[in-house]
Amino acid sequence: MSDSSRQLSLGAFLMATGHHVAAWRHPQVEPNPLDFSTYKRAAQIAEAAKFDALFVADSVAAPTDAIASHTARSVYFEPLTLLSALAAVTERIGLIATATTSYNEPYHVARKFASLDHLSAGRAGWNLVTSDAAAEAQNFGRETHIPHAERYARAREFQQVVQGLWDSWADDAFVRDQQSGQFYREQGLHLLDHQGDYFDVRGPLNVARSPQGRPVLVQAGSSEVGRELAAQTAEVVFTAQTSLAKAQTFYADLKGRLAKYGRSEDELKIMPGVFVVVGASEAEAREKFEQFQQLVEPEVGVALLGRMLGNFDLSAYPLDGPLPDLPLTQDGQQSRQKLLTEIAGQENLTLAQLGRRIAGGRGHHSLIGTPTQIADELQAWFEGRAADGFNVLVPHLPAGLEDFASQVVPELQRRGLFRTDYQGTTLREHLGLKRPANPFF
Template sequence: MAAGLEPLTLLSALAAVTSRIGLIGTATTTYNEPYHIARKFASLDQISRGRSGWNLVTSDNASESANFGRPQHVSHSQRYARAREFYEVVTGLWDSWEEGAFINDKAGGRWFDRSKLHALNHHGEHFDVAGPLNVARSPQGRPVIVQAGGSETGRELAAETAEVVFTAHANLSSAQAFYRDLKGRLAKFGRHQDSLKIMPGIFSIIGKTQAEAEDKFNTLQDLVEPEAGLALLGRMIGNFDLSSYPLDGPLPELPLTDNGQQSRQKLLTEIAQGENLSIRQLYLRIAGGRGHLTVVGTAETVADHIQEWFEQGGADGFNVMAPWLPGGLRDFTELVVPELQRRGIFRTQYEGKTLREHLRLPKP
């Protein structure tokens, strides 16, 4: 458990002191209602003038159910069935108003053009929502939809609905297979290849020399408390209690999780088996990068990995995961970004104002 701020409140504050960066917040479909989510992100988009994005997730933390009066966590299949309909309701609410609907004609006594209003009147298995949304249409059409599901069900949902996918892969071959699979699913939903951006996470510890980077990495690894590392691994591998197993023994055979992340369970199990890691070695392996691509080295080394994945069909971009803040992010922006710019694979200035323009995504 870590203390933090509620993301929509934080992003609204950041919107007031920034002008270009995108503002993407995570909000679960498992313990929220569609109207609330639609209204919050539509409001953030108005405040930021078109820079908001919603990271649509289903809750993988089983303990979360206790905060919402539920005796047990929702199963994997139920979470995704609810998420699909949740998405349909939220985007339907975002389409309540056409552009230019609010004319504010004081002399004529007309606030809006009624022909440009569309009530939702949704009636489904999980939700009944009348609409319309009481926020005007987004400056960018709709907030950008981001997802992170890697299971079969999650990939189908992403191929149908997502515009950005945040994914975890420890090596290029795994990333390429995922990239081909997800992009290959788009056609059956009538979508173009460029309508979905795949952005794996990269966890980089950067030094001006290889030795400096390794010293930073070892310092961070020494700070991982065994109890915290074991708890993190247990949650991420499917909400299992691993405390009865010896830390220096192998990862036990675990059943397929029904209330956690199935894709992350598969990834971590493959890492443990492929590298012959003990439980202790595995939690140390993922304590920072959470199973994502981890690079320890100079700016050139990090840039080499990014360029290879980008040019070899493993990524459209990356989600930079700083090892600590603000120093880890500063290392990336001051050392890696200039190297990428020298190679001509990272922009030197913003080309637009909205998040969709930054990501080169079409406006709905």
């Protein structure tokens, strides 16, 4: 795709109450994370603005540390259930849900996402994660989390099985001939019969091949093994990058890995997360942001920091002291741990300051300013080959998303960087991704 024809993609990150850790305390926010009307309103705002997709993250464990009672992340909707409900109140916007390969079975994941793709007429995407929260293990019969290298080996095989199950049926297998009594052509059925290191799965999937052929495969790993898995299998990558230079390096590295897997650069979209606070003036935007920052209890910020560093308990360290030297986690988010350690050192932040620093963007690039300033930065990253689009993180829902949709999106459209209307009906069409052929037929 030539530079002149490139258009950026936008995803709306729907985190309960908002992406800022103190969002639930803001007076504009409904503090109940199980209030469906908040998600419905946010989804419809994003669709009216022609976003490519909604994105919902997930964890299969609730925090129970001493500070957990002061956060709003103990309860939230299971992503596929939520997106199935949102599919009924939207028409075109993509629906990307997170599901871990560490504490699921391939058949379950394949069936659920294929079902969502049918229910939404071709709008489903699976964000494949390996789980970084060690506490999840104890909800699934394990005392300890699966080691990092093994998680990715399992994830690679898991993805192969899911893809094989999605291709269980030819596109024209189901003839449903009421007169003859033939429901499907026997020649249109492929029996997977997978036997591997981690999974033995016979198949076939009891859902027909989906409208997109397969739901879009999304990943977020930025470690070395995560990048390699993404280069081999992913169609969209979400990533946290804090500067244009770092984003360009990541972009070039990941795109450069595709050729050895027989893939072109257009087959993978890289969408860094960007935390956005919009104001009529820069001063107004910063004042808005500071309202959230004032609601951050230091202990809550530090607890979030410990979680993001790889599930370290930092409560015994002084709030006004530096970030302690921590071993490289083998079970948590290795790339995020490296990123946050760099921020602490470069900006000479105390533990409390670092916790407050990441309370909004959680390690993602933060843009606080006018629509023009924000559009300038997004354009620089997009045209500078640092991004194919962005996963937009807003401090609170739905108001923060409404600010972006009503103020920044028109500026991007005016510059010819973003669509003014949907040209297709499926998530693949929004992202400019081809419908995959079924290799078995």
